[in-house]
Amino acid sequence: MDWLQFVSGLISSIAWPLVALTFLFMFRTELAKIVQRLAHLKYKDLELDFDKVKQQAEGLHLEVAQEPAIIESPVFTSLEDQILDAVESAPSAAILLAWSGLETAVAAAVSRLAGSPDSASHRSIVHNIEMLIRNGRLSKKHGKLLQEMRTLRNKIAHEQNSVLSISQDQALNYANTAIDLIKHFEGYSRVG
Numbered sequence: 001m002d003w004l005q006f007v008s009g010l011i012s013s014i015a016w017p018l019v020a021l022t023f024l025f026m027f028r029t030e031l032a033k034i035v036q037r038l039a040h041l042k043y044k045d046l047e048l049d050f051d052k053v054k055q056q057a058e059g060l061h062l063e064v065a066q067e068p069a070i071i072e073s074p075v076f077t078s079l080e081d082q083i084l085d086a087v088e089s090a091p092s093a094a095i096l097l098a099w100s101g102l103e104t105a106v107a108a109a110v111s112r113l114a115g116s117p118d119s120a121s122h123r124s125i126v127h128n129i130e131m132l133i134r135n136g137r138l139s140k141k142h143g144k145l146l147q148e149m150r151t152l153r154n155k156i157a158h159e160q161n162s163v164l165s166i167s168q169d170q171a172l173n174y175a176n177t178a179i180d181l182i183k184h185f186e187g188y189s190r191v192g
Helices: 003-026 028-036 050-059 074-089 091-113 125-134 140-158 168-186
Strands: 040-043 046-049
Touching: 003 028, 050 140, 050 168, 074 091, 074 168, 091 125, 091 140, 091 168, 125 140, 140 168
Parallel strands: none
Antiparallel strands: 040 046
């Protein structure tokens, strides 16, 4: 093998990777936009379907019981602001924070409604949702929406690949749905 054959072999072995890298570099902003617009992502066993949660939330009109207006809580206002602020800087964190607030609101609603001495905060969210459905305070459609939101939250919390693919729009839709549900659950009053 002489010098020219060596250089020719070297160039031919790195030509396609260089073309691919050049393509990715030239179209990186367009590719990033495409990835952000993905509403449905499937990678191995991970499947995220943000549109499904959004459609379910839009299909359900959350009706707050006809009760006196709730006094706006500074803690909730702060939580709502934190969730919406996180949407811009860290969409996955916004989803985790929104779910945490929603899970707390469900537990508080169950505590206000339950005649049981057991604290709802020590029960699983699945148990609390089932309890609200059994007591007729939550429709099965709302329960299914909460389960879908829980599944998305779990996938985001436990799958590293999903963190990179969440757009601000997806996080905002999730956050707004969670905030609406939190307000809905705050409307539950003690049975008595």
